Amino acid sequence: MKTKHYDVFVIGSGIAGQTAAEKAAKTGKKVAIADNREYGGTCALRGCDPKKIMLQFSEILQQSKQLKDLGVKKLPTIDWKKVQKFKTSFTSAVPVSTEKELQQLGIDLYHQSPKFLSESEISVEGKTISADKFVIATGLVPRKLEIKGRKYLKTSDDILQLKKIPKSVVFIGSGYVGMEFSSMLNSLGCKVTMIDSSDEILNVFDSYLTKKLRKELKNRGVTFHFNTDVIKIQEHTKNYSIVFQKNEEKHRIKARMIFNTAGRVPAIGNLDLDKANVAYDDSGVLVNNYLQSTTNKNVYACGDVSSKSLPLTPLSGLQGHIVGSNVIKENSEEFTNPLVPSVVFTHPQLASVGYSESEAISRYKKIKVYKDDVSNWYNAKKENASAYAFKIIVNERTDEIVGAHILSSKAAETINLFAMAINNKMTAAEFKRQIFTYPSYASDAKSMLAN
Numbered sequence: 001m002k003t004k005h006y007d008v009f010v011i012g013s014g015i016a017g018q019t020a021a022e023k024a025a026k027t028g029k030k031v032a033i034a035d036n037r038e039y040g041g042t043c044a045l046r047g048c049d050p051k052k053i054m055l056q057f058s059e060i061l062q063q064s065k066q067l068k069d070l071g072v073k074k075l076p077t078i079d080w081k082k083v084q085k086f087k088t089s090f091t092s093a094v095p096v097s098t099e100k101e102l103q104q105l106g107i108d109l110y111h112q113s114p115k116f117l118s119e120s121e122i123s124v125e126g127k128t129i130s131a132d133k134f135v136i137a138t139g140l141v142p143r144k145l146e147i148k149g150r151k152y153l154k155t156s157d158d159i160l161q162l163k164k165i166p167k168s169v170v171f172i173g174s175g176y177v178g179m180e181f182s183s184m185l186n187s188l189g190c191k192v193t194m195i196d197s198s199d200e201i202l203n204v205f206d207s208y209l210t211k212k213l214r215k216e217l218k219n220r221g222v223t224f225h226f227n228t229d230v231i232k233i234q235e236h237t238k239n240y241s242i243v244f245q246k247n248e249e250k251h252r253i254k255a256r257m258i259f260n261t262a263g264r265v266p267a268i269g270n271l272d273l274d275k276a277n278v279a280y281d282d283s284g285v286l287v288n289n290y291l292q293s294t295t296n297k298n299v300y301a302c303g304d305v306s307s308k309s310l311p312l313t314p315l316s317g318l319q320g321h322i323v324g325s326n327v328i329k330e331n332s333e334e335f336t337n338p339l340v341p342s343v344v345f346t347h348p349q350l351a352s353v354g355y356s357e358s359e360a361i362s363r364y365k366k367i368k369v370y371k372d373d374v375s376n377w378y379n380a381k382k383e384n385a386s387a388y389a390f391k392i393i394v395n396e397r398t399d400e401i402v403g404a405h406i407l408s409s410k411a412a413e414t415i416n417l418f419a420m421a422i423n424n425k426m427t428a429a430e431f432k433r434q435i436f437t438y439p440s441y442a443s444d445a446k447s448m449l450a451n
């Protein structure tokens, strides 16, 4: 069979793969890209963007509930069919525009999962293809739960396609995905139960704030079960039941839908990486600081699937750029872990940037912690919100801000102020001297560093 040759072959058309492919093509490299789903990737089609479109409707409802009898007479009715139609107007355009953009740069498109045949060859759509450089940018997929009845479990893809709001749901896993969608469905009137094998929600975040967020959602009717061991899922006429063990006791909960939100794992199962001598583990394709495979120098990995990723869109885009540079000019750019703010879009939002309290102690020894429950501050009171709290961490010796953790209805925005402050090595005193708009959550950020 005839072998086709490219300078660069990219696998995965999400933000990371697209960015790397486009960068290489713009310098005249002969580039191809393959995806086994619609072109555009998780963020634009099945993640961040469609999720935020839907979430704004549950937020309107939640805000209205908080202001009921304080001026809101009747709660708004959400027309879910229209919400879906609105969301689809964004997502349906993505595959076509992505393919067009790539093709306009002269990039060849393939619509299947390639399989490596050797260190420098793949097979895709019945063709054998060789390339000087391969870029793996296949992202993550939901972790498979090895339990009886797992075929009945739904994933975040299904939540985004819901035709109507179910009466009741169970989420297995209270991380980013589970918490964002549980908050959304709870606000939309669904009975939500969260089941997690660990002892707290969102355990990569500050526990002072996660406890408050959990309490807030509990008060709104969400039920939480921790330290659980899921045993099986069973199908009934209209419902499903989940059987799990907690404190050596068996529990059974019935719900209309059960979602697997127990984490996401590298999407490398279809690629035959062993044939290409590409090393990998649970963190993804093992890469060095150039995002180059540690075992095959002609293979790079970027975005969620690389072992140096933090699965967030801005970081995946950055890694795509770096790999783009490195396939054009061998290892011209290094990946040095940037400061990455992150937010969980629950209501209220939980956001974080920089060091946690324990990380800061081990790094700086002496730190100053500004922490408070400020649900009595004007911004929370005017929204009749019951949760508003923060923890800001400062290096005591230099007065530099080194970490910020916020729970508030606008934390996704406020956290960016702290990201800028930390990146610019701003001291708490300098931060407090800034003039921000008033009344605003930004102006609260200064008050967080008072006394």
Ligand SMILES: Cc1cc2nc3c(=O)[nH]c(=O)nc-3n(C[C@H](O)[C@H](O)[C@H](O)COP(=O)(O)OP(=O)(O)OC[C@H]3O[C@@H](n4cnc5c(N)ncnc54)[C@H](O)[C@@H]3O)c2cc1C
Residues within 6 Å of the ligand: 011, 012, 013, 014, 015, 016, 017, 034, 035, 036, 037, 038, 039, 040, 041, 042, 043, 044, 046, 047, 048, 049, 051, 112, 113, 114, 137, 138, 139, 140, 156, 177, 267, 270, 271, 302, 303, 304, 305, 310, 311, 312, 313, 314, 316
């Ligand atoms: C529900 C949800 C909500 C999220 N919300 C946010 C958010 O609010 N903010 C944020 O920063 N991040 C969010 N994320 C994470 C964000 O979506 C990812 O970090 C980002 O999309 C990763 O980009 P990527 O290009 O590395 O991978 P992806 O976008 O996942 O792209 C990988 C591509 O590779 C393709 N692929 C996989 N296997 C193969 C194969 N064998 N052959 C060919 N193609 C293959 C896939 O079809 C996909 O198109 C969210 C994720 C989810 C699931």
Ligand SMILES: NC(=O)c1ccc[n+]([C@@H]2O[C@H](COP(=O)([O-])OP(=O)(O)OC[C@H]3O[C@@H](n4cnc5c(N)ncnc54)[C@H](O)[C@@H]3O)[C@@H](O)[C@H]2O)c1
Residues within 6 Å of the ligand: 145, 172, 173, 174, 175, 176, 177, 178, 180, 195, 196, 197, 198, 201, 202, 203, 228, 230, 261, 262, 263, 264, 310, 311, 312, 342, 343, 344, 345
């Ligand atoms: N707003 C955002 O930026 C955003 C939103 C969604 C996803 N993401 C990204 O996607 C990644 C994946 O998110 P995720 O929510 O899928 O995973 P996660 O790692 O955040 O959470 C998984 C949760 O499932 C629990 N779990 C694991 N196995 C379990 C089991 N067998 N039974 C019960 N519970 C179990 C874990 O204890 C954890 O709480 C995140 O790390 C994040 O970077 C980001």
